[in-house]
Amino acid sequence: MRRRVPSLIASRPTWRTVRLLAWASVVANVVIVVTGGAVRLTASGLGCPTWPKCGEESYVTHGELGIHGAIEFGNRLLTFVLAAVAIATLVAAVRARPRRSGPVRIAMALFLGIPLQAVIGGITVLTKLNPWVVMLHFLLSMVLVGLATLLVQRTGEGDGPARLVVHPMLHRLGLAILGLTAVVLYLGTVVTGSGPHAGDLDAKRTGLDPDRMSQLHADGVFLMVGLTLAMVFALAAVNAPAQARRAAVVLLGVELAQGVVGFVQFFTGLPEVLVALHMLGAGVTVVAAVRLVLALRVRAAELPEPRRPAVAAVPASAAVP
Structure with a gap:
């Protein structure tokens, strides 16, 4: 058994x-x-x-x-x-x-x-x-x-193959926002590497001016928020699918919240709690930016291969000489 x-x-x-x-x-x-x-x-x-x-x-x-x-x-x-x-x-x-x-x-x-x-x-x-x-x-x-x-x-x-649910220009805008998110994150790390909170009292810094790096980072944030706001209005104007409009609004909300935390921490001397909250916000921003791009297209279930019509066998007696 x-x-x-x-x-x-x-x-x-x-x-x-x-x-x-x-x-x-x-x-x-x-x-x-x-x-x-x-x-x-x-x-x-x-x-x-x-x-x-x-x-x-x-x-x-x-x-x-x-x-x-x-x-x-x-x-x-x-x-x-x-x-x-x-x-x-x-x-x-x-x-x-x-x-x-x-x-x-x-x-x-x-x-x-x-x-x-x-x-x-x-x-x-x-x-x-x-x-x-x-x-x-x-x-x-x-x-x-x-x-x-x-x-x-x-x-x-x-x-199945990915199919856009919005105009290709809006898809390119979504990709631009995602790319700019990566740039803003990098500039944020440069700001961190130039300022305090090095991780150890004797750790080296980049030597770059923290204030100038912060301004450059903020400029990137302003551009990112502006493009996301444009995406929100554009998706609403063309009556895009709800998933796309919702993803854009969520990203805009995350960006605005992250921006507020960033400005407050800068003008209050970088308190540890706000810095940690800003790092949490960076991860959430990535999630929201990726989900926006993915919400601009759909993938259906993969279609099966079409069946070919069966060919009837020709009797030997009917063969053409």
């Missing part, structure tokens, strides 16, 4: 499960950005002075490293949580049926981004918090947030 495999093991995850795991990836990547900011804001960036070990003799923190060591080591531990979510997402995407190569490739990219992020984090420590490496560390996290957002969308739609 054949032994029955337990249903829990035999059953395969659904694409709804993969979608939930993709959302977990979005949240986990945003959270680790905020906790990484907490490491920097508490001057704990070198709480574990080496990598991959925390100290010269141990992979874990100990009493001599104090509270800074505990904070930095705690952030390192969260990388394992992030990796676990990425692995679960990839395994679920591979095992889900029907097979879908697009979402699997995105899940694989998310998974590969975690060890890459860990290596860059190690280089950050070994270079004593070089601000340019710290910027790369943050920007890669934003890329992973964007990829996880894309995976959420792809698991909830078909695999």
